[in-house]
Amino acid sequence: MYSIGPLTVAPGERAQGLIPVGISTYGVELGIPLIVVNGTEDGPVLCVDAGVHGDEYDGQEAIRRVLAEVDPAGLRGTLVGIPCMNTPAFEAAARTSGLDHLNLNRIFPGDADGSYSLRLAATFVEQVVPAIDALVDLHTGGTFGEIAPLTIVQGGYEDLATGIGLAAGHRLIWKGGKWGGTVRHPTLAAGKPAITIEAGGGTYREENVRLHIDSIHNILRQLKMTDGEAELRDDYIAVSGTFARSAAGGFLLGHAAPGENCKEGDLIAHIVDHYGNTLEEVRAPQDGIVLWVRRIRTVRPGDEVVIFGEVQGEITP
Ligand SMILES: [Zn+2]
Incomplete structure (x- = not known):
């Protein structure tokens, strides 16, 4: 059995549900939506998230498609999808939350007694990080810009994260992200590989959805969760x-x-x-x-x- 938040998923089964964080003024439960596919064989737990910024759409759709397509019978370990981490920012069609206007990707590990975004971050750290073995965080350049396809491997954590970072498949490896508070940090601090993959902008594009889907599948192969050899490039450029x-x-x-x-x-x-x-x-x-x-x-x-x-x-x- 695999457990995360309110979900318990038997081998070979799928489940979906919400890790609660708060109640909206409409009386609707807000939280972290999860899709889980538990493989029939043992293996690591890979979590793929998107929508930390609410105006970045390609990764959200990529996660839904991969989770819908992956067959638990051919999966070693468990795939956890968080298609939209920051639902108040998605509702606002904005980078930051419509509830407290914070940038979720600068405030981890959050604060369980803080405003909604801080509570959301703290809930992720408390309930998701202990239940996963690796994290792939999908982003775009957002409404305001467009970014080259690249992978961010946090400086200081190269030994931990470079493996899945190269398997993401993009030639550019951004070594750094000097700013703190990203969703990667608490995961890396827990000794678990975590990367961010960037591609495109705030305009939803099918080609970028495909890029993210390809990255996830190659990382699944790299982690031996699905059959086949991960494809790696001959060289990568660190920037x-x-x-x-x-x-x-x-x-x-x-x-x-x-x-x-x-x-x-x-x-x-x-x-x-x-x-x-x-x-x-x-x-x-x-x-x-x-x-x-x-x-x-x-x-x-x-x-x-x-x-x-x-x-x-x-x-x-
Ligand atoms: Zn972003």
Whole structure:
């Protein structure tokens, strides 16, 4: 038997249900929706989550499809899907929660006595992390931007997470994420591999759903949960990310696409006022790869415009 939250799932069975976090003003139970497929043979528990940011859709659909398709008879271990972690942010069609306006991916491990997002994070740490062996967290560039397909392996946890990180299949490995409070952190701190996979933006695209589905299947093979050899690339590129913010507000004109190589000094974007006068130019601070670009044309002072990736070297599996 496998147990997580309110669910107990026998070998060979599927289940779905909600880990409760609170009651909405409509009197409806809010919480973490789970889909579980328990394999007929022993193996690890892989959890795949999406919707930590409510305006990132591709991963949510990818999880539903993989969980619907995976056959418990051919599965070693258990696959846990959390298609939409942050339902109040999804309802708001926004990155942050409509209830308390917090960014869920900056506040882990949360606080059981805090506002809704803090309670949600604390519930994940208390009830999900102990019940899983590995975590794959799916994201996109969100409504505001578009990101190159890449995998984030947290700096300091390379030994733990690089294996599934390479199996995610993307050439770019972002070593870092200096910011804290992500859903990865409590999982890694518990000694369990956790990665984030990024692709696309806030506009739902079938090609990005497919990318996420392929990543999940390859990680299942890597963990020996399904048959077949995981496919790995010959080489991967390790990058670090630098966020560039603009001092000037205005209308953004972009000149680089996510994944594009750039040389130091290349014009990545410029910001104009309503008369067409250039207010600011954004140039590549070093040679590297453009990881994320802003897609929303409105730029307010201090907004993120681009994330540059500085190449740190190659990783050979
Ligand atoms: Zn995100």
